[in-house]
Amino acid sequence: MQWKIWVPVLLALAVFAGVVIADTATTTMTWVVPSAKAHTITYGAACSTSNFYFVESDAWDGNAVIDGNAVLIRPNSSSSGGVTTRCQGDKLAPIRINNTGNVTEDINADMNAALTGTDFNSLVLKVWMGTGVGCGAGEADANGYGGWEANCSATGPVTETTCYAFNAAHAVTSILLIDNLPSGDTNQICFSGDFNGVRGGVASGSFQRIFTTRTN
């Protein structure tokens, strides 16, 4: 009988339709004009989220002795430091943020995880905006310290010549770093990891600190 042929066909169609329907969803939401919030973070040279070290022997301030009190230390992709693995200079920024969406964005920084466990007299992470080419010059003969200040003066968005200081005693969560970054635009972020003294006496050994842009 012919209907016996159609039964399995209809069953197959019903199953197929079920599969197709299950893969779709009836949405209830609306919008005026859909916004795409998107960003790309690029790193200079070989630096990355986890390869981002401040090594005291890299300090430019002439105080490269490893005793925990040097300043003007550029990020390095190697925990051993060194010239060839630096990722910051007057023509190189360690981090760039590109707004790849279709809306103007503010860029926040959350350093809570990076500085957890660091006491007040330990690492002070100074952050400023790059020049578009790199991180400026700054101190005489130094490259990449254009926005470094002994005492950072930025309280909000940073500039090419003013920095914001993150440390365990200073606000580190949801800090407005860059305001109004237009769609398609890119800003550079520059750093110095300053060691602000030791905990009683001169310590031996290395004072490498790992700065990670991971949030865990």
Added chain:
Amino acid sequence: MAKKASASKSGFSVSKNAWMIAGIVIVVAALGLISFWAGNPSGFSVLMGENSFQPASNTVSPTSYAVRQQYFEEVFRPRRNEYHLFQQASDFLKISISQVPAYFDLQKESDIFADLPAVAPDFSETAYLLASGKLFSIGLLDENYYKEPEFYPGFKDNGLKYWTQPDPKYWGVNGYGTYPAEQSDILIRGQREDFTAIVFFYASWGVQTYQGVTISPTSETSKYFDVSVSPQTFLLEPTFPKFYKNWAQRVVITGKLKPDTNSGNYTLGFNVIVPPKESVSVWQLKYKSLYYDAASSFSPAGYPVSFNIEVQ
């Protein structure tokens, strides 16, 4: 009767048919050349050995089409054979175009899009409707839409630059996008107390890594709504130097009013957080130096995904 003089008398004989064929070949070649110059304004200079490539603009103007339907079909249409990314990269880097594939670790330009699904026939019109704020049933859109980079605003203006103006001093480690990032709904107690949303989550342009993503509602959101995110944890694959198969993900977010949620306006926020250790360890082992968490210390302010819900 004298024999008719033969053309072969001089030792050179060309038949009538041969002349006709030669004439046809010359005309066809001329037409082809004219067509080439017409479609490629720099064609003549290219033939003369000058490197003055002028890429076609990626901007499609409605005033170019008397029939607006044509504009709707063109404005978002992927025109990948017209991007000429490698030629532009060659000009920018001042290297021979033959060196460009190796520069990007690819075989040819089409490799950039080779792993993507086929573009839907009505892709351009659909993407246009969505971008214009006229299409809301995005739950019906499959990967033939949301896994095409041209689906997302800004790809042609911002995304193609990663190939046409590459800068080897930098490499893309993190970055993601959400679309539509901000959505709205009205819930009425006793009538409709739940919502369903779709958000397309994608690795941003130029990212070379595999990014682990977990989407988490804020505590405030969970205080007033029971929400579900599916999938909650997933991996975004790279978008550079080519688009990998799973560079974009469709996320379904559903929510229901809690019994004691009062009337009012609520902003539901969803953050990107570090995935569970079990997932991270698997991905780290598989992708090694190219695995990173999508969550970063630097990110756009506000929530990557937010819903404005009015409860009546």
